[in-house]
Amino acid sequence: MIDTANLDRSAIEQVVRSILTQRMGGQQGANIPEDKPNPLVVNISARHIHLTQEHVEILFGKGKTLTEMKPLYQDGYYAAEETLSIVGPRRRMLPNVRVLGPCRDDSQVELAFTDGISLGIDLPVRISGDVKDTPGCILMGPAGVVELKQGVIRAMRHVHMGPADLEYYGVQNGDKMKLRVESPGCTTVLEDVVVRAGNGIKLEVHIDTDEGNCLNLDAASKVELLKMEPCSCKTH
């Protein structure tokens, strides 16, 4: 049998895994000036769940709230102590999926493509919050069960940016950028990295575990965040 207890532990570790380009000498492309205002941080988001307070109480008990286990890179966000089992079509299950806090206005499940295959869910790639016509699932907690009619997505690769970063990279909310990661034997360029702007937000790229494993982020020697400008020499 697969050791699911250990699988989950490594998944949790990935939530907080972080690579700083400072450490890598992070040279920039020609279209971006050298003096960036903030370090480029790339984090892998393991599968996780966002919940409404109403769903927290159904799943964990009347009056219950989420308990912070570990802070995330963005101020005010955290991995909660609470986990849930996700049940997909044909009653396949993913156990011990971490809940992130604080609560939101809508519950949402963010899975890697590999998770979707094991659950039997054909995951749409969506920006967080854009859950119209997405698949649903059953959430099972210690105190109850919630059926989500929709909200199961593969989160689109994205980069959180504050105003100084938007200006530095010359992009706006909703623009797409690309992330090039040099890694031994598996250098990869991720296109479709969506800019998500906000005040009080730290510069941070979020990719999922499939993307992180594809390009072996832990072994990366260089990371570049680049504008999706058409390449005039057409070699790519």
Added chain:
Amino acid sequence: MIDTANLDRSAIEQVVRSILTQRMGGQQGANIPEDKPNPLVVNISARHIHLTQEHVEILFGKGKTLTEMKPLYQDGYYAAEETLSIVGPRRRMLPNVRVLGPCRDDSQVELAFTDGISLGIDLPVRISGDVKDTPGCILMGPAGVVELKQGVIRAMRHVHMGPADLEYYGVQNGDKMKLRVESPGCTTVLEDVVVRAGNGIKLEVHIDTDEGNCLNLDAASKVELLKMEPCSCKTH
């Protein structure tokens, strides 16, 4: 619990999954002429094992040989009916890993990075056959056990080519190319795609399940195989 029986079935399906760029209208980059001699096929290699005949007999019984279950895209190669369990450090196990035939001079295990994490093996990225100083594992079969001292790798992304393809793409054995796959919300460029030349070989790119899931190969709308020429406009 994770439904490992179903996981394995989907993994097997991936062994034979195939995308033809013909179907996608596969437009080429400016550095490659239009009239390619062979269709560009991209296949995902699920985790698998190559065995020596000696190891087949230890694992499955004296005098036993591999039984063909399903032919692979390259003539003469096949997924065998035989499967093995792989045991890594700390006795974590991956069950039901498919053996590919025919037998080779050295046994070798090719895993995705995700598999390495669940087994607790830090996988080196290697070209198949280059197993010097790679991790080992235990192979468990119905008739016996083999301890591999080395041979557990993540196979480097590669493209099999015959002489006509080498000429068409203007590359040689051992060169690196890049594969760009357009896919909804997760377009990705895989660099480090190594050319593996051979006579009687069909043009075929092999990526692993992490790479296939990163870029959602099944949903791809366009695939391009490109030379790693430096980009003169420096936008990538």
